[in-house]
Every structure is written in structure tokens, then in C-alpha cells.
Amino acid sequence: xxxxxxxxxxxxxxxxxxxxxxxxxxxxxxxxxxxxxxxxxx
Amino acid sequence: xxxxxxxxxxxxxxxxxxxxxxxxxxxxxxxxxxxxxxxxxxxxxxxxxxxxxxxxxxxxxxxxxxxxxxxxxxxxxxxxxxxxxxxxxxxxxxxxxxxxxxxxxxxxxxxxxxxxxxxxxxxxxxxxxxxxxxxxxxxxxxxxxxxxxxxxxxxxxxxxxxxxxxxxxxxxxxxxxxxxxxxxxxxxxxxxxxxxxxxxxxxxxxxxxxxxxxxxxxxxxxxxxxxxxxxxxxxxxxxxxxxxxxxxxxxxxxxxxxxxxxxxxxxxxxxxxxxxxxxxxxxxxxxxxxxxxxxxxxxxxxxxxxxxxxxxxxxxxxxxxxxxxxxxxxxxxxxxxxxxxxxxxxxxxxxxxxxxxxxxxxxxxxxxxxxxxxxxxxxxxxxxxxxxxxxxxxxxxxxxxxxxxxxxxxxxxxxxxxxxxxxxxxxxxxxxxxxxxxxxxxxxxxxxxxxxxxxxxxxxxxxxxxxxxxxxxxxxx
Numbered sequence: 001x002x003x004x005x006x007x008x009x010x011x012x013x014x015x016x017x018x019x020x021x022x023x024x025x026x027x028x029x030x031x032x033x034x035x036x037x038x039x040x041x042x
Numbered sequence: 043x044x045x046x047x048x049x050x051x052x053x054x055x056x057x058x059x060x061x062x063x064x065x066x067x068x069x070x071x072x073x074x075x076x077x078x079x080x081x082x083x084x085x086x087x088x089x090x091x092x093x094x095x096x097x098x099x100x101x102x103x104x105x106x107x108x109x110x111x112x113x114x115x116x117x118x119x120x121x122x123x124x125x126x127x128x129x130x131x132x133x134x135x136x137x138x139x140x141x142x143x144x145x146x147x148x149x150x151x152x153x154x155x156x157x158x159x160x161x162x163x164x165x166x167x168x169x170x171x172x173x174x175x176x177x178x179x180x181x182x183x184x185x186x187x188x189x190x191x192x193x194x195x196x197x198x199x200x201x202x203x204x205x206x207x208x209x210x211x212x213x214x215x216x217x218x219x220x221x222x223x224x225x226x227x228x229x230x231x232x233x234x235x236x237x238x239x240x241x242x243x244x245x246x247x248x249x250x251x252x253x254x255x256x257x258x259x260x261x262x263x264x265x266x267x268x269x270x271x272x273x274x275x276x277x278x279x280x281x282x283x284x285x286x287x288x289x290x291x292x293x294x295x296x297x298x299x300x301x302x303x304x305x306x307x308x309x310x311x312x313x314x315x316x317x318x319x320x321x322x323x324x325x326x327x328x329x330x331x332x333x334x335x336x337x338x339x340x341x342x343x344x345x346x347x348x349x350x351x352x353x354x355x356x357x358x359x360x361x362x363x364x365x366x367x368x369x370x371x372x373x374x375x376x377x378x379x380x381x382x383x384x385x386x387x388x389x390x391x392x393x394x395x396x397x398x399x400x401x402x403x404x405x406x407x408x409x410x411x412x413x414x415x416x417x418x419x420x421x422x423x424x425x426x427x428x429x430x431x432x433x434x435x436x437x438x439x440x441x442x443x444x445x446x447x448x449x450x451x452x453x454x455x456x457x458x459x460x461x462x463x464x465x466x467x468x469x470x471x472x473x474x475x476x477x478x479x480x481x482x483x484x485x486x487x488x489x490x491x492x493x494x495x496x497x498x499x500x501x502x503x504x505x506x507x508x509x510x511x512x513x514x515x516x517x518x519x
Binding site (some may be wrong): 001003004006007008010011013014015017018019021022 | 127131134135137138267270271274275277278281439440443444447475477478481484485488
């Protein structure tokens with residue numbers, strides 16, 4: 001059971017990291033725009 | 043022993059059809075870029091078929107029923123869940139890829155620019171090991187299946203598969219592979235939709251349920267521990283496969299930016315239905331006590347015994363089509379990686395577009411023949427090989443995810459994390475269990491990168507990624 005929990009935990013961490021930015025859970029700053037805005041400056 | 047000419051004839055006819063379609067799509071290929079990512083303007087329909095044709099692999103058609111046979115309902119659900127989730131999550135990643143590195147072409151473009159050269163070469167070496175291993179799983183799986191279920195000698199079926207794949211990928215590269223994929227997916231989906239219901243109507247749904255209740259009641263238990271571990275740890279290695287595999291990055295770039303998330307979401311959901319459908323065939327074998335020579339062969343055996351001879355042939359068509367499309371996509375994915383990431387560094391001076399295109403064609407033949415030769419000795423079974431390579435896949439999940447979103451991700455820490463994760467993953471793989479090795483590899487990679495990068499944060503300039511590949515894209519939008 002401990003291995004199943006470890007695998008579930010890993011999947012949850014991954015989901016938070018990948019989908020989190022789209023849900024705005026990291027605060028008001030939208031990290032999705034950063035690279036694009038920097039790119040458009042040049 | 044007389045050869046089964048009808049079965050061989052089906053495979054040869056299909057092969058000729060794929061080669062003709064591949065030739066048709068190759069007419070428009072005039073540059074190395076088109077050989078690598080096509081026009082970069084695939085919409086939802088062609089984008090989905092390019093994704094589905096690659097991801098409905100020989101494993102989907104054979105190993106999904108195997109997991110249903112081993113772990114019952116949970117095993118069948120696990121395969122569909124893991125593979126589908128991987129594609130859905132990569133959809134979110136693809137959107138970010140289009141934003142931060144819009145002019146890249148391969149996963150190597152990202153990894154090489156985001157990190158340093160030591161990371162880049164480590165990644166390329168392990169990626170090439172993984173891709174060749176994956177190509178070999180398709181060759182071995184196809185060879186064993188065609189030999190044991192359809193009586194086509196192993197060597198002949200491996201040669202036929204690789205011969206056809208090399209022939210249709212040679213001329214048009216990605217364009218041919220994606221074009222043929224459209225027809226391959228139609229074939230596979232028709233079989234996945236028609237054969238399982240046909241079998242169930244023949245034997246009766248109630249009979250299968252009561253048969254399983256009597257002969258294998260534990261396989262009806264959704265909380266089966268082995269099945270749950272396969273569902274969760276399996277999802278981790280399938281996600282790792284998708285993230286580091288260049289074939290998915292190619293498709294992310296080949297699909298229009300506005301459609302990319304939608305395409306991956308729909309493909310993930312659509313894909314999950316295929317392993318679920320074919321895995322349900324395993325329940326018939328469990329209910330009626332059929333024991334295949336190898337659990338891998340349970341689905342074709344059930345299709346043949348309970349669906350009739352025609353159903354057996356159609357299943358042969360679907361499995362072989364899945365094997366061919368996946369092998370073609372893998373060969374093309376590896377070739378494009380070498381064209382884009384290795385040849386320019388080996389050659390003195392920038393290769394011309396024409397030279398690069400010619401290299402791509404030669405490489406297609408070389409990689410195809412390498413896959414053919416390595417497939418002949420039958421080293422491991424398909425699922426064993428995939429789980430073995432899963433330790434490497436899991437180690438690269440977080441370097442890719444954190445590298446795409448977190449500017450503090452430290453390249454030296456990533457390098458150490460990948461080595462440490464792979465080493466501890468394999469130690470656990472051999473000492474405790476294969477799926478456990480994958481979980482450990484993922485956790486070690488994540489914890490080392492986050493802790494190390496918090497202690498010694500980097501400050502990556504996203505501009506570097508944004509500018510990658512920009513000089514190669516003149517004339518494009």
C-alpha cells in the first residue's frame with residue numbers, strides 16, 4: 001500500500017506543477033505570459 | 043512447415059497500401075523542416091490521428107489485454123488511465139512549449155538550450171537508448187504475435203514490418219508517417235470498436251460475468267493491490283515516456299498552436315477507450331478458462347476462438363497496423379532528433395537543406411535496420427522492456443516540467459538528480475520490484491531538483507529559449 005501511496009503522491013505533485021499555472025494557483029502573476037512577453041520585447 | 047500465405051498476403055497487401063499512401067504524402071516534402079515536423083499546421087483531426095496512431099502501439103493492443111488478464115478489471119482500467127492521462131497532461135505542457143520555445147523542432151532543442159551541454163549529452167544518450175528499446179519492443183511483440191497466433195515465422199514477420207516501415211517513412215519523413223497514420227487509425231478504431239462487441243454478443247455478457255465470478259472472482263475486485271500499483275506507477279512511466287519522447291514533441295509542434303491543448307485532451311480521452319475495449323477480451327478468457335501460451339496473446343486468441351476466423355484476421359490487421367505506425371513514428375522521431383541535434387554539430391559548417399534532407403533519408407534506413415537487427419534475438423517481452431526503460435523515463439519527468447516553468451531550476455542539480463534518480467531507481471528495481479523502481483526514480487528526481495535549486499537557484503533567461511531555432515524558420519510565421 002505504501003508504494004501505491006507514493007505513486008499517487010508523485011502523480012498529484014506532477015498534476016499541480018503542470019496544470020497549476022493554468023488555474024492561477026501560484027498567485028496573481030501569470031507565469032505563462034513571462035516567456036512570451038520577454039520574447040516579444042525584442 | 044507450409045507458410046500461411048493468406049495471413050502473409052494480408053500483411054503484404056496492407057504494407058503496399060501504406061507505401062502508396064506514404065509516397066502520396068511525400069510529394070510535398072521539399073525541405074528538411076518538412077521532413078521533421080511537416081507543415082506545422084496540422085488541425086485537430088489530423089493532429090489527433092497523428093497522435094493516436096503513434097500512441098496506439100502494439101503494447102496497447104497486446105499488453106493492455108495482458109494487464110486485464112493479470113489484474114482483471116483494475117488492470118484493464120489501469121492501462122487506459124495511465125496512457126490517456128499522459129497524453130492529457132502533455133497537452134498542457136505543449137501549450138507551454140509553444141509559448142516558451144515556439145521555433146523549436148525537437149525535445150533536444152529545449153533540453154540543450156534550457157540546460158547545459160553535460161545535461162544535453164546525457165539526455166541524448168539516454169533518449170537514444172530508450173527509443174531503440176521502444177522500437178525493439180514493437181519488433182519483438184509483432185514477431186512473437188505473428189509467429190505464435192498467425193503462424194507467420196518470426197524472422198519473416200520482423201523483416202516484413204521493418205521493410206514496410208522503412209519504405210513508407212523514407213521518402214516523406216514526418217509528412218508520410220502522419221499521412222499514413224490517418225488511415226491506420228481508422229483501421230485500428232474500426233477493429234477495436236467491432237471485435238470486442240462481436241465476441242461478447244457471441245458468448246453473452248452474463249456468461250462472461252458469471253464465469254469470472256466462479257473462476258477468477260479476485261479479478262472482479264477493483265481494489266486489487268497489484269492492479270492499483272500498476273495503475274499508479276504505470277501512469278508515472280507512461281507520463282515519462284510521453285514527456286521525453288521526441289515523437290510527442292514533433293506532434294506538439296506540428297499541430298497549430300491554438301488547437302494543441304484541445305487536440306491532446308481529445309486524443310487522451312479517445313485513446314483510453316482503445317485499451318479498455320481490447321482489454322475486455324481478456325475477461326472472456328478468464329471466464330472460460332482459456333490459457334494463452336503467453337498472456338500477451340490473450341486478445342488475439344479470444345478474437346480468433348470466440349469471434350471466428352474473420353475476426354482473427356481483422357485483429358491481425360489492427361495489431362500489425364498499430365505496430366507499423368508506432369515503429370514508423372519512433373524511427374522518424376529518432377531520425378529527426380539526429381538530423382536536428384547531432385548532424386549540425388558533427389559536420390564542418392552548416393549543412394545545406396538538401397544535404398540535411400538526404401541525411402534524414404539515409405538515417406531512416408539505418409535506424410530501421412538497427413531496429414530490425416536488435417529485434418531478432420527476442421531479449422525481453424514488450425511489457426518487461428517498457429517497465430525497465432520506465433526508470434529512465436521517470437527520472438526525466440521533472441527536469442522537463444520544472445525546466446519549462448521554473449527559472450530557478452539549476453542545470454548542475456538537474457544533472458546530478460537524473461544520475462541519482464536513475465541509479466537509485468535501478469537499485470530498487472532489482473532489489474524490491476520493477477514498478478517500485480519507477481516510483482523511486484520519479485521521487486528522487488523531483489526532491490533533488492527542488493531542494494538543490496532552492497539552495498542554489500539559477501536565474502534562467504527565457505529569451506534564450508524563445509530565440510531557439512528562429513534562424514531556421516525564415517519565411518514562416
